[in-house]
Amino acid sequence: MVLSIMSKHVVTVQKPHYQGYPEKPKTLGEHIKKRRMDLNLSQAAAARAIQVSEDCLCYWENGRNEPRLYQYPAIIAFLGYYPFHHETETFGGKIRRYKYEHGLSNEKFAKLLKVDEGTVANWERNKRVPLAQGMKKVLFVIEKATVI
Secondary structure (H helix, E strand, O other), X not given: OEEOOOOOOOXXXXXXXXXOOXXXXXXXXXXXXXXXXXOXXXXXXXXXXXXXXHHHHHHHHOOOOOOOHHHHHHHHHHHOOOOOOOOOOOHHHHHXXXXXXXXXXXXXXXXXXXXXXXXXXXXXXXXXXXXXXXXXXXXXXXXXXXXX
């Protein structure tokens, strides 16, 4: 908002935020609350957008509960950005990001790649990497989904 009162000087004033507005969100619930408040949405409207109950959204925003992995894709879509602060440059980081963006557990991701669940866990922790042929297969799945 710009305020100008019979003067050559222009003063720019930042719009005040509502009480409880998370300036620097740390938790996923705080990210959701910030986005909801930025969009001037009620909890009910935001809950509908994410396809959860209003109580569920309220619990996330107030730190009483955390979203489940399968709910991450809808949350990321609502936020319009990836809110997690983990590295995504290593092979393990790329796997974690893919799993979060698609709401996949290790079990579901392993079934998708036709590998063992423990293998996925080791890849994600950067304890192991697949051999060349397996690496191509995994990167193809991850990159194909990122391009779309």
